[in-house]
Amino acid sequence: VRGLSPSVSPSTEAADAAARQVVADHRDDDRGAELFGVTELCKAFDVTPRALRFYEDKGLLSPRRINGTRVYSRRDRARLVLILRAKVLGSSLAEIKQYLDMYGAHGEGLQEQKRYVLQRTDAAIAELEEKRAHIDNSLAELRIINNKVREYLGLPQRNAT
Amino acid sequence: VRGLSPSVSPSTEAADAAARQVVADHRDDDRGAELFGVTELCKAFDVTPRALRFYEDKGLLSPRRINGTRVYSRRDRARLVLILRAKVLGSSLAEIKQYLDMYGAHGEGLQEQKRYVLQRTDAAIAELEEKRAHIDNSLAELRIINNKVREYLGLPQRNAT
DNA sequence: CGAACTATTACGTCGCGTAATTGTAA
DNA sequence: CTTACAATTACGCGACGTAATAGTTC
Numbered sequence: 001v002r003g004l005s006p007s008v009s010p011s012t013e014a015a016d017a018a019a020r021q022v023v024a025d026h027r028d029d030d031r032g033a034e035l036f037g038v039t040e041l042c043k044a045f046d047v048t049p050r051a052l053r054f055y056e057d058k059g060l061l062s063p064r065r066i067n068g069t070r071v072y073s074r075r076d077r078a079r080l081v082l083i084l085r086a087k088v089l090g091s092s093l094a095e096i097k098q099y100l101d102m103y104g105a106h107g108e109g110l111q112e113q114k115r116y117v118l119q120r121t122d123a124a125i126a127e128l129e130e131k132r133a134h135i136d137n138s139l140a141e142l143r144i145i146n147n148k149v150r151e152y153l154g155l156p157q158r159n160a161t
Numbered sequence: 162v163r164g165l166s167p168s169v170s171p172s173t174e175a176a177d178a179a180a181r182q183v184v185a186d187h188r189d190d191d192r193g194a195e196l197f198g199v200t201e202l203c204k205a206f207d208v209t210p211r212a213l214r215f216y217e218d219k220g221l222l223s224p225r226r227i228n229g230t231r232v233y234s235r236r237d238r239a240r241l242v243l244i245l246r247a248k249v250l251g252s253s254l255a256e257i258k259q260y261l262d263m264y265g266a267h268g269e270g271l272q273e274q275k276r277y278v279l280q281r282t283d284a285a286i287a288e289l290e291e292k293r294a295h296i297d298n299s300l301a302e303l304r305i306i307n308n309k310v311r312e313y314l315g316l317p318q319r320n321a322t
Numbered sequence: 323c324g325a326a327c328t329a330t331t332a333c334g335t336c337g338c339g340t341a342a343t344t345g346t347a348a
Numbered sequence: 349c350t351t352a353c354a355a356t357t358a359c360g361c362g363a364c365g366t367a368a369t370a371g372t373t374c
Contacts, residue, residue, distance in 0.1 A: 211364065212363080212365095214364095215363065219363095229372085253363090254362080
């Protein structure tokens with residue numbers, strides 16, 4: 001679970017509004033003819049074309065083709081946002097596909113989506129807390145070794161952070 | 162990240178004592194002829210034989226062979242503990258190998274080696290402290306999102322650990 | 323004899339990265 | 349003609365999982 005890009009996690013306070021926007025985009029499809037090219041999306045969300053193609057192969061995205069070239073609607077864009085969000089939470093692409101499909105089936109996706117986010121963030125938080133505990137253990141060990149060597153070399157001891 | 166056996170993470174308060182134990186085990190090797198079979202280790206640390214073989218292929222473990230069958234000393238066991246700990250921290254096996262080689266140099270005499278160990282442990286400590294900081298950041302973000310969803314769903318808030 | 327353990331070899335998985343090659347538009 | 353993207357095909361990686369097959373010991 002690395003850093004969350006601002007595009008994916010836009011100013012955390014407005015998360016609720018952003019969520020509704022995603023839902024709206026997903027419903028509207030492309031009335032305003034707001035379409036995106038591949039590099040456009042890649043720059044916007046810091047992903048590679050390879051990744052987009054991969055998601056397409058796995059059935060997570062299905063942009064239209066104009067003359068062979070991929071053209072993404074606003075709905076596709078919204079799905080990409082959902083994909084990237086779920087990825088940060090440690091979901092596999094298969095799980096994300098389930099999530100997206102389930103979402104497309106019932107019109108009422110919002111409640112389920114929220115529950116999913118709740119579940120995933122709960123799990124992610126638990127994992128990170130565990131990791132931190134292990135880091136603390138390793139730090140203790142390393143400080144012991146380090147200080148032993150320092151003692152041997154006649155250097156001053158390290159101080160705990 | 163699945164369940165961590167208590168042997169790998171022994172009751173955080175006694176981390177210091179445990180750390181000394183690991184160091185001790187690593188130095189002693191097998192005075193008491195305390196040897197372990199493959200399934201024994203697998204059960205103890207919840208790893209598969211395949212994983213142990215894989216670590217061996219990569220040069221992280223080198224158990225003795227008795228009649229073709231792998232036999233692990235206490236030192237091997239200690240190395241396995243270190244491997245599993247480092248893995249949870251997100252280190253690659255290649256990195257872990259460096260880390261283990263560094264442990265191996267710990268007992269042996271020369272000053273150059275000591276200086277190397279000092280350098281490596283200093284670096285490792287700095288890296289871990291950085292990782293810890295990142296984890297704290299991610300945890301803060303996740304807790305905000307999580308609590309927002311909980312609010313929306315009318316659930317009680319999470320409490321910080 | 324079979325059951326339970328071991329071993330090696332080798333191909334499958336996931337989420338892409340990274341060419342290599344070809345095509346099309348400006 | 350070059351530059352800049354677009355596309356497909358396909359092999360590579362890391363950390364194992366998962367047979368398939370064969371040997372050893374009880």
